[in-house]
Amino acid sequence: MFFLKKVFFTIKTNKFALVSFVFLLFFSLVAVLAPWIAPYSFSEVHSEFLKTPPVWEEGGVWRFFLGTDDLGRDFLSRLIYGARVSMSLGLMVVFLSVLVGTVIGLLSGYYGGWLDRIVVSIVDIMMSFPSILLAIVIVAVLGPGLFNTVIAVNVMAWPGVIRIVRGETLREKSKDYVEAARVFGAGSFRMVFKHILPNTTGPLLVQAILGFSEGILNIAALGFLGLGARPPLPEWGTMISDGRALMTDSWWLVVLPGICILLVVLCFNILGGVLRDALDPKGLNQI
């Protein structure tokens, strides 16, 4: 519990982190409560209000606070549901990549040898290869669609997690307490998951937070290339791609979803950066 206390203390005492945290809490609440707080459904068509601008522009109406799109769907509602889609996809990506990356990183760091060498060289290749191309190829193999996007983006996130967990495992492995546990007869499984894993939580948490923002950006990018969410499901990246053709006379269709992405990613980055400085004062994982 000491660890969680430290995390919350860091957030409480740094005003940037606090603002980001509150903001993300707000966005998460919006995502969870979308059906109750959105004024309309995300697919409800109001055919007499096509491309209505936001209320502060000329021709805007209060009924559609942030305007409507070319099919007459309320844009605010779509953005609210978009928070639900984008954030839950981001969460899935983080969850999967942390799960897979942690297991591979722990095993690779703990056992070493040829397994470690193969893992390291694959991670190196993946780190230098333009990851979006890999994701595009994976989506092409599996076929476009929401879940396949999650898988592709999750694969993109592996190398970062593996590298961090492997590095931490190598460092922990040589410490006395591990030796002591071995003397007491702890088996490999117990050693890895009971002793080493808990000591990697700090960097892992930071990586997960930064991975969240990376995940949201990558899912949006695939959505923009037409490989992600299918209409009418609102996902921020797909919404930008949909609005692109109408950009010249309906700027809000492109600008607003992008601002949502920017804000969420920015908050995750600030929070991740502050926590990294606090939990990893030596800056071992800075680059």
Add this chain to the structure above:
Amino acid sequence: MNLSNFFFRRFLSIIPTLFICTVLVFFIIRLIPGDPVDHLLGERGADPELRQELMVKWGLDRPGYQQYLIFVSRALKGDLGQSLVSGRSVWAEFKEHFPATVELSFVALLFSLFLGIPLGFLAALKVNSIWDFTFSGFSLIGYSMSVFWWGLILILLFSVYLGLTPVSGRIDVLYEIKPLTGFMLVDSLFTGSAAFKSALKHLVLPVLTLGTIPLAYVMRMTRFSLLEIFQEDFVRTAKGKGLGFFRVYLVHAFRNALIPIITVTGLMLGSLLAGAVLTETVFSWPGIGKWLVQAVLARDYPVLQGGILMITMIIIMLNFFVDLLYSKVDPRVFN
């Protein structure tokens, strides 16, 4: 270890990497549902004989490992096969698209380095000042943005509202440019200064789009590493010796700060190409990214295979040169 030994060992380590890459690329692409023959002949399907003929012609009737061996042995001879869609050789298509991406990425890289390093330097020099906060804030926003969204915003601002820059392509259609080098900035010079201006105007927005995220990284990295180095003893010694501002900061501190900056630049090359895929899509820039995305959609196996192989090789080579550059800046690397 001496330099040539270091060079040689580093060079040898490329071979297994290339092997893993070719195998991965080759077999992953084979998993794409729907075979290229069906795709080419259309959904109604052609007569089985023609189908069989095409399968034999492209070697698709052989077992996977044979196809792989044929692919590798041909690639070693410089033959990457033919595009299933256009029928032209993959190498020719690659050569046609590659300069556009290089031009875009290179100018974007220069933009990010030449702006990012001085700004990061300034932020580190005046740490916790208003400049520092402004630059750091901008760099934080810079790498929280979606590349494609930023491109569209720039189009909206500069092309739609201000009418300053064109929206897509590399040059106005009215200029006829002979592709001598493939780099539009160079080729257009032979046509005249008006053509050059047009090429330059077409380049501005894509470069701003692609260069912003690297700019943010470079700025952050420069600031961070300089701040660490300012704490070091040798900087204090240099100041204590009474050396001037120029010698202390630009010669002593900056040279040491270059090492992490080179690392970041090396790591950035991959993400620069990734950003190029999106930037090229936004600006209809006829480069490698757009070419490959279209190849995925058309299930053009040879183009994908050859294109990704080429990109991988180029990235591996670039990383190799980054390593060499390291050893030049920081001779301690050998040990």
